[in-house]
Amino acid sequence: MTPKSVAVAGATGLVGRHMLQVLEERNYPVKSIKLLASERSRGKQLPFRGETLPVEVLTENSFRGIEVALFSAGGGTSKKFAPCAAHDHCVVVDNSSAWRMDPKVPLVVPEVNAKDIKWNNGIIANPNCSTIQLVVVLKPLHDAAKIERVVVSTYQAVSGAGAKALDELLAQTKAVLEGKQPECNVFPHPIAFNCIPQIPQSDAFGENGYTSEEMKMINETKKIMGDDSIRVCATTVRVPVHTGHSESVNLETEKKLSVAQAHEILSKAPGVVVLDDPAKQLYPLATEAAGKGETFVGRIREDLSHPRGLALWIVSDNLLKGAALNAVQIAELL
Ligand code: A2P
Numbered sequence: 001m002t003p004k005s006v007a008v009a010g011a012t013g014l015v016g017r018h019m020l021q022v023l024e025e026r027n028y029p030v031k032s033i034k035l036l037a038s039e040r041s042r043g044k045q046l047p048f049r050g051e052t053l054p055v056e057v058l059t060e061n062s063f064r065g066i067e068v069a070l071f072s073a074g075g076g077t078s079k080k081f082a083p084c085a086a087h088d089h090c091v092v093v094d095n096s097s098a099w100r101m102d103p104k105v106p107l108v109v110p111e112v113n114a115k116d117i118k119w120n121n122g123i124i125a126n127p128n129c130s131t132i133q134l135v136v137v138l139k140p141l142h143d144a145a146k147i148e149r150v151v152v153s154t155y156q157a158v159s160g161a162g163a164k165a166l167d168e169l170l171a172q173t174k175a176v177l178e179g180k181q182p183e184c185n186v187f188p189h190p191i192a193f194n195c196i197p198q199i200p201q202s203d204a205f206g207e208n209g210y211t212s213e214e215m216k217m218i219n220e221t222k223k224i225m226g227d228d229s230i231r232v233c234a235t236t237v238r239v240p241v242h243t244g245h246s247e248s249v250n251l252e253t254e255k256k257l258s259v260a261q262a263h264e265i266l267s268k269a270p271g272v273v274v275l276d277d278p279a280k281q282l283y284p285l286a287t288e289a290a291g292k293g294e295t296f297v298g299r300i301r302e303d304l305s306h307p308r309g310l311a312l313w314i315v316s317d318n319l320l321k322g323a324a325l326n327a328v329q330i331a332e333l334l
């Protein structure tokens with residue numbers, strides 16, 4: 001690959017910093033790199049490949065001469081600035097939800113639908129973190145036996161809600177252990193020693209009773225898998241885990257898949273690692289998945305309530321495969 005001029009918009013954020021780390025670790029061919037953030041970050045510096053680089057303020061003119069821009073600076077920023085970048089012949093890989101369901105914008109997980117990158121018009125959307133790890137596992141099973149229905153409940157890490165949310169988890173945990181009242185600023189209820197079935201915590205519930213995160217999992221799964229007929233029901237829950245989203249998944253297939261067949265299919269699937277030996281208490285754990293790029297699957301068993309049902313436990317690092325790594329993999333395919 002010929003070296004590219006790259007920009008990272010939202011470089012100072014949790015995901016932005018992981019994007020820099022992944023570009024470095026995967027030796028992405030960077031000709032030059034521009035780090036962009038808001039006015040608040042004027043004067044800040046960030047490390048990249050042994051150098052310390054200045055953070056610049058993101059403006060409409062930031063993308064002149066840039067070939068690839070990774071965006072993780074919130075939906076409003078993407079809506080405003082991604083078209084400016086595309087206009088300047090830069091390809092944007094956008095981690096926000098701003099463009100994901102736009103029919104003119106491909107929504108890509110390289111292991112699932114890399115071919116969709118071809119029809120981009122300058123913006124490619126990086127899917128929702130919980131959806132990415134789900135479809136990486138669903139796709140090979142769908143190809144083998146056609147998935148008709150998926151029921152998923154998530155156990156999502158606090159790092160998915162940003163740096164301030166992580167600070168709140170730590171402060172609340174300390175307060176509770178000291179017998180004090182936990183203070184809530186980011187979450188509407190204490191997240192320490194608790195589970196909150198509302199993601200994102202700041203959005204109102206939809207009229208149908210679902211959160212926007214749940215609707216993202218439903219709609220994005222269909223778009224990435226290229227199959228509107230897959231029925232999905234999602235319940236998304238924030239749990240007091242630092243990093244690594246876990247998911248309990250029940251799926252129903254048109255053709256029966258045995259546990260042994262599912263094991264075999266998943267052990268050959270790109271980006272998937274099967275960790276499934278109940279006798280040895282081996283199954284995926286958020287603490288083990290954190291810092292790794294793969295999606296881990298285990299507890300593969302028959303769903304005893306359905307003749308063609310399977311139950312699975314899926315875990316991945318929400319900041320890596322769920323965000324920064326998937327974005328860099330897309331950039332590698334460009
Ligand atoms: P800044 O650090 O200057 O606020 P996180 O999701 O971890 O909170 O990170 C959000 C990222 O998006 C940060 O890098 C933040 O920059 C950046 N950001 C937020 N709003 C804007 C904006 N209006 N223009 C540019 N960057 C923004």
